[in-house]
Amino acid sequence: MKFALAGNPNCGKTTLFNTLTGSTAHVGNWPGVTVDKREGTYKKLGEKIDIVDLPGIYSLSPYTPEEVVSRNFIVDEHPDCIINVVDATNLERNLYLTTQLLEIDVPVIIALNMIDVVRQRGTTILVQELESKLNVPVVEISALKGEGIDAMMKKAYSCARVKRVGQTVIENKDLVNLIEKTKDEFAGKVSSPLFHAIKLIENDELEVKNHQDILADVKTMKNRIDTGDFAGDFEAVVADERYKYITKNFEKTIIRKNGEEKETKSDKIDKVLTHRIWSIPIFLVIMFFVFHLVFSEDLFFLNSIFGLEVSSKGWVNFFTGMGYEDLLAEALEAGEAFTGISIPSPGVFLQSWMGWLTGSVIDLVAGVLPEGTWYTGFIVDGFLTGIDSIFSFIPQVLLLFLFISILEDSGYMARVAFIMDRAFRKFGLSGKSFIPLLMGFGCSVPAMIATKTLEDEKERDLTIRLTPFFSCGAKAPIWAMLASVVAGHFLGDIFVFSIYLFGIVIAIVAAIIMKVFGKTKEVPPFIMELPAYHRPQAKNLLAHLWEKFKHFLYKASTIITASIILIWFLSNFGWAFWKGMVEIEDSILADLGRVLKVVFYPLGWAMGADGWKYSVASITGLIAKEDVVATMASLGLEEGTISLSNAAIYAFAVYNLFTLPCFAAVATAKSESSKKGFRVTIAWWLTASYVISLAVYWVGKLCELSWIVGLLVILVLIAAIVLVGLYASGKLKAKEAK
Amino acid sequence: MEKYLNEFLVNExxxxxxxxxxxxxxxRxxxxxxxPGANIRLKKLAPLGxxxxxxxxxYELxxxxxxxxxxxxEVVK
Known part of the structure; x- marks a missing residue:
């Protein structure tokens, strides 16, 4: 048997799903869309029952992929029973979806979730009354506390054996008449004729498209009905009927003890978190701590402020994943005494130990295999090193994700969107895209996964497209190395800072450009529930993280591993690959670099004898961005041997900032974007990086020749951008006016 | 009195x-x-208005x- 869970977002469906299915849950995508499909089994009834968790929706209209998926599943795949999860603390709006589900010819039972909270407030819901009104079983449950779950399943099980015919709550006589007649036309053609009939009357896009034959009749019938104030808007008439029914019948089923007007806990929290002045600073502080706990080498600045260091061998090994010997050797090489290290953040701590783990595995395997053979190279330097580069950032990615999930589960993320929306709308984004973009400073992979919360597909694609422009943690080593090269001329930290700033500015400009020249005129609506705050559930969080982890390994690792092995092959073999491995200078990759050098020539950094090396470094950077530095070092390009001009160095930095991110991020982008959006994204990254790098080099070159001319050109460029911006905003206004 | 929801004052x-x-x-x-007929009270504005x-x-929307x-x-109070 197959049961489907349906309900509004934030109704506790996920918690119920996890309670029902435990470890059997698995996640996939619905065919053709990026909406999560979660399935699992419930085993306590003798017969195994498949549970399908439909996405959280407010109605069965076809405006979001979630709605289409749920609707198609219920109407076409005939689950044996729908368990409609209803947030008992918010009955009125939740029952709106229920009135639609009842119209389908499938057994339905209603699970009044969060009944414990309702009771705590001293409120009683008259279940029998509800049952007799809705004509389907109603059970009280608390998914969180595990109350009433088995009873619910038993009831659903017995329900599933009895055929049910859809019913509607609509009472208006003319409308009922119309529905009956329309239903007759559908009879025999589709399952759930009542549902199709009402949707067609509502002028539902999908129905109109699929049932043109019936539409004409319905239109004539509609014309005979007087809809009063609604002026023939049947969508409004139907919605109105549903809500009328709900208010009329269910006010009586709720008995409130103490007036309810009391300020809720959420109201109190919101007084602080969405405060007119403090909300933004509070948000920034929260985000700062999230990043601090994931990426900082100096936890709570204990070292910088209080000078707290650990130096004993045991503790250093503990905090660095057995790195004491290496640190000692490093200090010795630099001619300094080893004094100690700062206590790292949990993220850095976990990353060190992950490094130790993968490093040990690689050493172990390398120790067993014979030295110098091609297959040792393949396994150790190709395959295992590839796996290592994926795993090395998993602890931080997951930790970052954990924090974001906590913020999301608690209900705070909806408030962030509320706070930030105004600032982001100008760029064709909504407040919701702020979090993913901000996460981009940490790592593009979780950032792109976080775009799942964006409802609008276009906005999701755009956000993914902009994410790599927010320089991620793995790019930092490139800036650090290049900064040390240019530091002789001007300050290194200004160089690094300017790179970050450049990324943000270009992201903003890019968003505006895409908004102006994009085909969509419509801004995605921002009509969103601010759910009541609640404590995040450890069980849900862990289930969520585990899903992400599996999803990532499964989806991304295949592409990543394959790409890494390919690059390993290209960099270790010459065209006559059967003759065995060669030094990187003689490899296929080096030759590719020499070819690409021609392409990159106008960008400045590919000029000169070393040009191919930079090309090669930007290719290996696709494995992981820090590999740019590693490759350059292995090709002999380090501080002191880099002979590029400042303009070329800056152009090189900018190129690496804007070009394709690492394979892991590319793979994530692929799985999170629409098909077409992904292709545009790839083209966009390649073009943007090339054009911007080109501009940076030649403007920089001019500046080197003559400051005045350079400055003039920069001013002209800025003026041009402003003019284009003004023109664009004018055009936009005209567009909106239409 | 009639007016649009965006013209409401806090607590109206x-x-x-x-x-x-x-x-x-x-x-949506x-x-x-x-x-039509639903009761709405303006609770607050976002920091940027x-x-x-x-x-x-x-519930909160x-x-x-x-x-x-x-x-x-239609303004009630």
């Missing part, structure tokens, strides 16, 4: 008279319970002023 309350939005936005408003937060049918400008209200 009213009943929805008419939804003037179209397509996706209209549908209906789905969220913004239908937009969007707004309202209480409707016992946020929407932009652009969208609120399409909801005609």
């Amino acid at each position: 309350e009213g009943k929805v008279k008419k939804i003037e939005a179209e397509g996706k936005i209209k549908r 408003l209906f789905d969220m319970g913004v239908t 937009d969007p707004i937060e309202v209480t409707i049918r016992g 946020t929407l932009r002023k652009d969208e609120a400008n399409k909801i005609l209200m």
Whole structure:
């Protein structure tokens, strides 16, 4: 048997799903869309029952992929029973979806979730009354506390054996008449004729498209009905009927003890978190701590402020994943005494130990295999090193994700969107895209996964497209190395800072450009529930993280591993690959670099004898961005041997900032974007990086020749951008006016 | 007195008279319970003045002023 869970977002469906299915849950995508499909089994009834968790929706209209998926599943795949999860603390709006589900010819039972909270407030819901009104079983449950779950399943099980015919709550006589007649036309053609009939009357896009034959009749019938104030808007008439029914019948089923007007806990929290002045600073502080706990080498600045260091061998090994010997050797090489290290953040701590783990595995395997053979190279330097580069950032990615999930589960993320929306709308984004973009400073992979919360597909694609422009943690080593090269001329930290700033500015400009020249005129609506705050559930969080982890390994690792092995092959073999491995200078990759050098020539950094090396470094950077530095070092390009001009160095930095991110991020982008959006994204990254790098080099070159001319050109460029911006905003206004 | 929801002051309350939005936005408003007759109270404005937060049918809803400008209200208090 197959049961489907349906309900509004934030109704506790996920918690119920996890309670029902435990470890059997698995996640996939619905065919053709990026909406999560979660399935699992419930085993306590003798017969195994498949549970399908439909996405959280407010109605069965076809405006979001979630709605289409749920609707198609219920109407076409005939689950044996729908368990409609209803947030008992918010009955009125939740029952709106229920009135639609009842119209389908499938057994339905209603699970009044969060009944414990309702009771705590001293409120009683008259279940029998509800049952007799809705004509389907109603059970009280608390998914969180595990109350009433088995009873619910038993009831659903017995329900599933009895055929049910859809019913509607609509009472208006003319409308009922119309529905009956329309239903007759559908009879025999589709399952759930009542549902199709009402949707067609509502002028539902999908129905109109699929049932043109019936539409004409319905239109004539509609014309005979007087809809009063609604002026023939049947969508409004139907919605109105549903809500009328709900208010009329269910006010009586709720008995409130103490007036309810009391300020809720959420109201109190919101007084602080969405405060007119403090909300933004509070948000920034929260985000700062999230990043601090994931990426900082100096936890709570204990070292910088209080000078707290650990130096004993045991503790250093503990905090660095057995790195004491290496640190000692490093200090010795630099001619300094080893004094100690700062206590790292949990993220850095976990990353060190992950490094130790993968490093040990690689050493172990390398120790067993014979030295110098091609297959040792393949396994150790190709395959295992590839796996290592994926795993090395998993602890931080997951930790970052954990924090974001906590913020999301608690209900705070909806408030962030509320706070930030105004600032982001100008760029064709909504407040919701702020979090993913901000996460981009940490790592593009979780950032792109976080775009799942964006409802609008276009906005999701755009956000993914902009994410790599927010320089991620793995790019930092490139800036650090290049900064040390240019530091002789001007300050290194200004160089690094300017790179970050450049990324943000270009992201903003890019968003505006895409908004102006994009085909969509419509801004995605921002009509969103601010759910009541609640404590995040450890069980849900862990289930969520585990899903992400599996999803990532499964989806991304295949592409990543394959790409890494390919690059390993290209960099270790010459065209006559059967003759065995060669030094990187003689490899296929080096030759590719020499070819690409021609392409990159106008960008400045590919000029000169070393040009191919930079090309090669930007290719290996696709494995992981820090590999740019590693490759350059292995090709002999380090501080002191880099002979590029400042303009070329800056152009090189900018190129690496804007070009394709690492394979892991590319793979994530692929799985999170629409098909077409992904292709545009790839083209966009390649073009943007090339054009911007080109501009940076030649403007920089001019500046080197003559400051005045350079400055003039920069001013002209800025003026041009402003003019284009003004023109664009004018055009936009005209567009909106239409 | 009639006015649009975006012109409401904080704590002002009213009943929805008419939804003037179209397509996706209209549908979304209906789905969220913004239908003629529904009671709405303006709870607060976002720090930058937009969007707004309202209480409707016992829960908190946020929407932009652009969208609120399409909801005609009858002021109650």
